[in-house]
Amino acid sequence: MNTMNLTLKIWRQPNTAAKGELKTYSISGINDHMSFLEMMDVLNENLQKKGEDPVVFDHDCREGICGACSLVINGRPHGPQQTTTCQLHMRSFKDGDTIYIEPWRAKAFPVIKDLMVNRSAFDRIQHAGGYVSVNTGSAQDANAIPIGKEIADEAFNSATCIGCGACVAACKNASAMLFVSAKISQLAMLPQGQAERNRRAEGMVAQMDQEGFGACTNTGACEAECPKQISISNIARMNREYLGAKLSSNAV
Amino acid sequence: MSWITNTLTSTLGRKLSMSLTGLFLVSFLIVHLSGNFLLYKGDGGEAFNLYSNFMSTNGLIRVLEIGLLLGFGIHIWTASILTRMNSAARPIGYAVQKTHEKVSWFSRNMGLSGSIVLFFLIVHLINFWFPYHYQEMPMVDIEGKPYKDMYGLVARIFHDEWWYSVLYLIALLLLGFHLQHGFASAFRTLGLDHKKYNSIIEGIGNIISIILPLGFATMPVYFWFFHTV
Amino acid sequence: MTLDSKIPSGQISEKWSNHKFGLKLVNPANKRKFDIIVVGSGLAGASAAASLAELGYNVKVFTFHDSPRRAHSIAAQGGINAAKNYQNDGDSTYRLFYDTVKGGDYRAREGNVYRLAQVSVDIIDQCVAQGVPFAREYGGLLSNRSFGGAQVSRTFYARGQTGQQLLLGAYSAMNRQIAAGKVKLYTRTEMLDLVVVDGKARGIITRNLITGAIESHAAHAVLLCTGGYGNVFYLSTNAMACNVTATWRAHKKGALFGNPCFTQIHPTCIPVSGDYQSKLTLMSESLRNDGRVWVPKAVGDNRLPTDIPEEERDYFLERKYPSFGNLVPRDVASRNAKSVCDEGRGVGATKLAVYLDFADAIRRDSEDVVRAKYGNLFDMYQQITGENPYKMPMRIYPAVHYTMGGLWVDFNLMTTVPGCYALGEANFSDHGANRLGASALMQGLADGYFVIPYTVGDYLAAIGQEKIGTDRPEFKEAEDAVRKRINGLLSMKGEKTVDELHRKLGLTMWDYCGMSRTEEGLKKAQGIIADIKKEFETNVKVLGANEEMNQSLEKALRLADFIELGALMVQDALDRNESCGGHFREEYQTPDGEALRDDENYAYVAAWEYKGDNQSEVLHKEALKFEYVKLTQRSYK
Structure with missing residues (x-):
C-alpha cells in the first residue's frame, strides 16, 4: 500500500449566485486503495475538524450506476479512467500530484454549491x-x-x-x-x-x-x-x- | 413560427444546414478542381480561357453561382450562429482541460480552420473572380474571338506573388483537415450511420480531404517552379 | 392494540381477487379531488406515483435526490422473479409462493406472499410494454436465468443492470404523468416528519436541501416508499444517502415497526480495505457457481495464496456442506466466512476476508470461458482492488445488503397510522426472515403497480374528499419540532463529526447485531448505543447553516434516527430467542451449527410500538398461520 501527499485545487462556490474560485488544499496520508470520493471524504473530515466548511459534491451509490457523481478531474469528466468518479481509485495518481477538481461546466447545469450542479x-x-x-x-x-x-x-x-x-x-x-x-x-x-x-x-x-x-x-x-x-x-x-x-x- | 423555420432554427436544423451546404460546397470543389485541370492541357491556356468564359457567361452557370453564394453564405452564417450558441452553452470554462486522445484537434477547431479558409477565399476572389468580372483584363484571341486571359492571370499570380502561393497552400492544408472531419460529420448529421457504411464514408472523406487540396496545390507549385510566363 | 392484518379468509388463490372485489372504489370523476403524497422515487415510489396519477389522483412525489432516477433501486443487479413459466420447467404461482415462504424461513404471511406471486407475471408485461430491454433469445422471446433458492428458471434480467432498467421504466411512466401535470415532483427535498391530524396521516414536513426551507405538504394519504435501513451499519451495499428517517419518523408518530432485526447479509462483497471505507460493493452471487471458497488451514499463514499448497487449504463450505458445497444459501455462506475469520484464518491485510478462487475453473474451462461468464464482474473487482482475479484469487467478505424488517403494514399496505402506507423495502415486507435473490424488485413493483392502486382507493372512499390545510396546528407543531431539531444540531458545536459517530454505531451493530448475535453481545450493544446516543446529543459537530446546501446537517439528521433504530434492532434481536433466516442467535443452533427456529414460540411478526423518548418500545405480536406451507427445518448438507 502506497501513501501519498497531494495538492488539490478545488472549485469553491457558496451558492448559484455567488462567484466561485479555485482553492488550494494539501492532503496527506492518502493510500492508493481509496476511491477518489473516499479521498474527498477524508478531506472533508479534516476540514470539519478544523472548523472549515466541507466541500459539497454529488455522490450516492458509489458503485457506478446511479449517475450522481460528477467532477472534472484534471480536465477530464470523471477523471483519467473511462469510468465514474466513484469507481476511480487513487492508484491512478501518484505522490506529489496536483489535482484540479471542477464541477461540470454548462449553462444548463448551474452550480448549486462547490462541485454540485443542477442537472x-x-x-x-x-x-x-x-x-x-x-x-x-x-x-x-x-x-x-x-x-x-x-x-x-x-x-x-x-x-x-x-x-x-x-x-x-x-x-x-x-x-x-x-x-x-x-x-x-x-x-x-x-x-x-x-x-x-x-x-x-x-x-x-x-x-x-x-x-x-x-x-x-x-x-x-x-x-x-x-x-x-x-x-x-x-x-x-x-x-x-x-x-x-x-x-x-x-x-x- | 411555421414548422419549417421551427425545424431550421433548432440545433439539429442548423446542423442540417451545415451538413447540406458543406456537402454542396464539396461538390463545388470537385467541379472547380476538374475545370482547373484545363490549366495543364498544354495549349497555352486556350481551353482554360474558353472554360472561364463559359463559366462566367452561361446563364445556367450564373444561376448556379447564386446557389453557390447562398451555400457559402448559409454555411458561414450558420457556423457563426452555432459558434455563438455553443460558447453561450458554457459561460464559465474549465481551469484545466484535457481532451481525450481519441478526439482530434481539428474536429474541435472547425471554426478556426473554416475561418482561415474563408479569409483565403476572400483573397482568392479578389485576385481572380473580381478582376475577371469587373476589371480590364488582357485579352487573347482564340479562333478569331477575343477572350479575357484568365490563364495568364493565374500563371502570373502564382509565379510572381510568392506570398499568395504560400497562403494558398496553407489554406489548402486547413481545407484538407476541415474536409477530413467535415465530410464524415456531415453524413452523421444527416443521420446516415451504419456499421457497414461508416468506414466507407470515412474512407471517401479521407480521400477527398487529400485529393482535393493536393489537386489544387499542384497549381501554384506548377506555375511557381515549372512554368515560365 | 390488536394488530389486524386484514388477510382475507378463503382459498389462498382467491384471497386477493375476493379482497379486491370487497374494496371500496372512488368514482373516476372524484379521483381528481384527492391528493396523495409519495415519498421516495425508487421502484415502489415511482411505480405507485405513475399508477395513481394514471387513475386520476393528484400526486406529489418527494425525493432527496437531484433526480428520481438516482434512487437506490437502480443498483440492483441480478433480476426480477416472475411465475411466467415461459421455460416450461414446472414453475407456477404456487411454486413461487412456496419458494418465497420457505426461503424466508417461515416468517412471512402466506396471504401476502401468494399475492406477490400472482401479480409477478403482470409486472413483466407492464415493464416490457414500457420499453424495458430485458434479455432475449435469438427468436425474440424473453430469456430467463435461475437464482438461489429456486429449482426453476424464473428470473428475468437485463444483463447485470436489471434494477436500473426497471427503475428507468417506472421513472419514465412517472415522467409521463409529470408532463401531464398529474404528478408534481419535488427533488432535493427530504421528508423530516409525518403529520397526523385526528389520528390520520395528513401530510409531511420537508426540508428543501438547497435552500433549507422547511415546508408543510398536506394530502389525503401518505405513501412511504423510502427503502431499507441497511446503512445503520454504516458500511453496507446501500447507497450513501439511504436512510431510515421517513419510516422512523412515521414510527414515532404511531406506525409500528415490524421485525427490525431481520437484515440480510450478502456473502460475496469486496472486503473492507481501511478505516476510510465508505461503502461496500456487492459481487453477484452467481460467482459461487465456479469459484471455490477457502482460507488457509493454519492461523497466521501470510503466504501469497498461490504459494499455499492444496493440502494446506481449507475449502470450508465444501467440507461442511458436501452436497451444496459453495452454493449454500446466503446466510449460511456468510456465517461460515465469519467464523473462519473469527478463528484468525482470514486473509488479506485486515484478516477479514476469504478467498474466492477461480483457478480450478480456469484450468478446467480456460480463461476465456470464465471471462465470457463473469468478465464484467472480474473487471469491476480489478477496478476496485487493483488486483487481477484471473491470476490471484478474489478476496470476499459478507456485507449488509437488504433489510427485511420495516414498517408493519396490513394486507392493504397500510401502517398502523391510518392513511400512512409503506411500500417496497420500507415495509416489513413479504420476505420473512430472509429474502430470495431477485425478489426485491418484484416486491417493490408489485406494491406500486398492482397493490396500492386498489387498496388506497378503499381508504380514500371512506374518509371523503375534505381537504386539510397546512394551516392546521399539527403542521405548525411538526414544523417547529423539525426546526428545533435542526437548530439543536447546528448550535451544538461539539467535537465529533457525524461520520465518526456513524462509523462507531455501524461497527457496534456489525459486531453485535450482524451476522451472528448473542444475548451477551446484544446487551453490551445496548450500552454502547446508549453512549453513542448521548455523545451525539451532546457532542456532535455540524458546521454551516440550515439555509444552504449542508450535507453534514443532512447526515446528522439521518444519524439521529439511525441511532434510535439501532437500539430497537438490538432489542428485537434480543427478544427473538430463536435463529431464523438472517437472524442467527448463537444460543439457538442445531448441533451442526445451523439456524434453529422455534416455531412454537416465535412464529410471529414482532411489531414494535414507540412510546416516547427514552422509554422502552412495546412489543405487539402478529401470529403467523401456515395453512399451505409445511414448516420444516432447512438442511444443505
Whole structure:
C-alpha cells in the first residue's frame, strides 16, 4: 500500500449566485486503495475538524450506476479512467500530484454549491417524451411481440445511460445530444416505442434546445468520456428520427 | 413560427444546414478542381480561357453561382450562429482541460480552420473572380474571338506573388483537415450511420480531404517552379 | 392494540381477487379531488406515483435526490422473479409462493406472499410494454436465468443492470404523468416528519436541501416508499444517502415497526480495505457457481495464496456442506466466512476476508470461458482492488445488503397510522426472515403497480374528499419540532463529526447485531448505543447553516434516527430467542451449527410500538398461520 501527499485545487462556490474560485488544499496520508470520493471524504473530515466548511459534491451509490457523481478531474469528466468518479481509485495518481477538481461546466447545469450542479434539465428533457404511454394494467403478454436479440441488445446498450452528464461536461459545446439521443434511440428501436416515435423526437429535441445546451460537432468527446460507453451512433439515429419526424408528423 | 423555420432554427436544423451546404460546397470543389485541370492541357491556356468564359457567361452557370453564394453564405452564417450558441452553452470554462486522445484537434477547431479558409477565399476572389468580372483584363484571341486571359492571370499570380502561393497552400492544408472531419460529420448529421457504411464514408472523406487540396496545390507549385510566363 | 392484518379468509388463490372485489372504489370523476403524497422515487415510489396519477389522483412525489432516477433501486443487479413459466420447467404461482415462504424461513404471511406471486407475471408485461430491454433469445422471446433458492428458471434480467432498467421504466411512466401535470415532483427535498391530524396521516414536513426551507405538504394519504435501513451499519451495499428517517419518523408518530432485526447479509462483497471505507460493493452471487471458497488451514499463514499448497487449504463450505458445497444459501455462506475469520484464518491485510478462487475453473474451462461468464464482474473487482482475479484469487467478505424488517403494514399496505402506507423495502415486507435473490424488485413493483392502486382507493372512499390545510396546528407543531431539531444540531458545536459517530454505531451493530448475535453481545450493544446516543446529543459537530446546501446537517439528521433504530434492532434481536433466516442467535443452533427456529414460540411478526423518548418500545405480536406451507427445518448438507 502506497501513501501519498497531494495538492488539490478545488472549485469553491457558496451558492448559484455567488462567484466561485479555485482553492488550494494539501492532503496527506492518502493510500492508493481509496476511491477518489473516499479521498474527498477524508478531506472533508479534516476540514470539519478544523472548523472549515466541507466541500459539497454529488455522490450516492458509489458503485457506478446511479449517475450522481460528477467532477472534472484534471480536465477530464470523471477523471483519467473511462469510468465514474466513484469507481476511480487513487492508484491512478501518484505522490506529489496536483489535482484540479471542477464541477461540470454548462449553462444548463448551474452550480448549486462547490462541485454540485443542477442537472434537472435532463429530467425536463425526459418529461418531454422519454416514455411509452402505457397505463398500468393495460399491457399485453410480455412475449406477445418478439424482439430480435440484436435489437434488444442494441436498445439495452442505449438504455444503460446513467444520466450523469459527463457527455455535456466533455463536449466543447456543452451539448447534451449523447444523453438525449440515447433515450430517443432506445425507444425508437423497440416496437413499443413506435406509436409515439415522432412526437418523442420532436418534443425531446425542442426541450433540449430550450435548456440551452450546445450543438453537436461530432468530435466524439462524449463517447470517449462516457462511463457507460454510449455510442455516438445514437446521435446519428436521433438526427434521423428528428428529421423523419419533422418531415412526416402532423405537427405544423 | 411555421414548422419549417421551427425545424431550421433548432440545433439539429442548423446542423442540417451545415451538413447540406458543406456537402454542396464539396461538390463545388470537385467541379472547380476538374475545370482547373484545363490549366495543364498544354495549349497555352486556350481551353482554360474558353472554360472561364463559359463559366462566367452561361446563364445556367450564373444561376448556379447564386446557389453557390447562398451555400457559402448559409454555411458561414450558420457556423457563426452555432459558434455563438455553443460558447453561450458554457459561460464559465474549465481551469484545466484535457481532451481525450481519441478526439482530434481539428474536429474541435472547425471554426478556426473554416475561418482561415474563408479569409483565403476572400483573397482568392479578389485576385481572380473580381478582376475577371469587373476589371480590364488582357485579352487573347482564340479562333478569331477575343477572350479575357484568365490563364495568364493565374500563371502570373502564382509565379510572381510568392506570398499568395504560400497562403494558398496553407489554406489548402486547413481545407484538407476541415474536409477530413467535415465530410464524415456531415453524413452523421444527416443521420446516415451504419456499421457497414461508416468506414466507407470515412474512407471517401479521407480521400477527398487529400485529393482535393493536393489537386489544387499542384497549381501554384506548377506555375511557381515549372512554368515560365 | 390488536394488530389486524386484514388477510382475507378463503382459498389462498382467491384471497386477493375476493379482497379486491370487497374494496371500496372512488368514482373516476372524484379521483381528481384527492391528493396523495409519495415519498421516495425508487421502484415502489415511482411505480405507485405513475399508477395513481394514471387513475386520476393528484400526486406529489418527494425525493432527496437531484433526480428520481438516482434512487437506490437502480443498483440492483441480478433480476426480477416472475411465475411466467415461459421455460416450461414446472414453475407456477404456487411454486413461487412456496419458494418465497420457505426461503424466508417461515416468517412471512402466506396471504401476502401468494399475492406477490400472482401479480409477478403482470409486472413483466407492464415493464416490457414500457420499453424495458430485458434479455432475449435469438427468436425474440424473453430469456430467463435461475437464482438461489429456486429449482426453476424464473428470473428475468437485463444483463447485470436489471434494477436500473426497471427503475428507468417506472421513472419514465412517472415522467409521463409529470408532463401531464398529474404528478408534481419535488427533488432535493427530504421528508423530516409525518403529520397526523385526528389520528390520520395528513401530510409531511420537508426540508428543501438547497435552500433549507422547511415546508408543510398536506394530502389525503401518505405513501412511504423510502427503502431499507441497511446503512445503520454504516458500511453496507446501500447507497450513501439511504436512510431510515421517513419510516422512523412515521414510527414515532404511531406506525409500528415490524421485525427490525431481520437484515440480510450478502456473502460475496469486496472486503473492507481501511478505516476510510465508505461503502461496500456487492459481487453477484452467481460467482459461487465456479469459484471455490477457502482460507488457509493454519492461523497466521501470510503466504501469497498461490504459494499455499492444496493440502494446506481449507475449502470450508465444501467440507461442511458436501452436497451444496459453495452454493449454500446466503446466510449460511456468510456465517461460515465469519467464523473462519473469527478463528484468525482470514486473509488479506485486515484478516477479514476469504478467498474466492477461480483457478480450478480456469484450468478446467480456460480463461476465456470464465471471462465470457463473469468478465464484467472480474473487471469491476480489478477496478476496485487493483488486483487481477484471473491470476490471484478474489478476496470476499459478507456485507449488509437488504433489510427485511420495516414498517408493519396490513394486507392493504397500510401502517398502523391510518392513511400512512409503506411500500417496497420500507415495509416489513413479504420476505420473512430472509429474502430470495431477485425478489426485491418484484416486491417493490408489485406494491406500486398492482397493490396500492386498489387498496388506497378503499381508504380514500371512506374518509371523503375534505381537504386539510397546512394551516392546521399539527403542521405548525411538526414544523417547529423539525426546526428545533435542526437548530439543536447546528448550535451544538461539539467535537465529533457525524461520520465518526456513524462509523462507531455501524461497527457496534456489525459486531453485535450482524451476522451472528448473542444475548451477551446484544446487551453490551445496548450500552454502547446508549453512549453513542448521548455523545451525539451532546457532542456532535455540524458546521454551516440550515439555509444552504449542508450535507453534514443532512447526515446528522439521518444519524439521529439511525441511532434510535439501532437500539430497537438490538432489542428485537434480543427478544427473538430463536435463529431464523438472517437472524442467527448463537444460543439457538442445531448441533451442526445451523439456524434453529422455534416455531412454537416465535412464529410471529414482532411489531414494535414507540412510546416516547427514552422509554422502552412495546412489543405487539402478529401470529403467523401456515395453512399451505409445511414448516420444516432447512438442511444443505
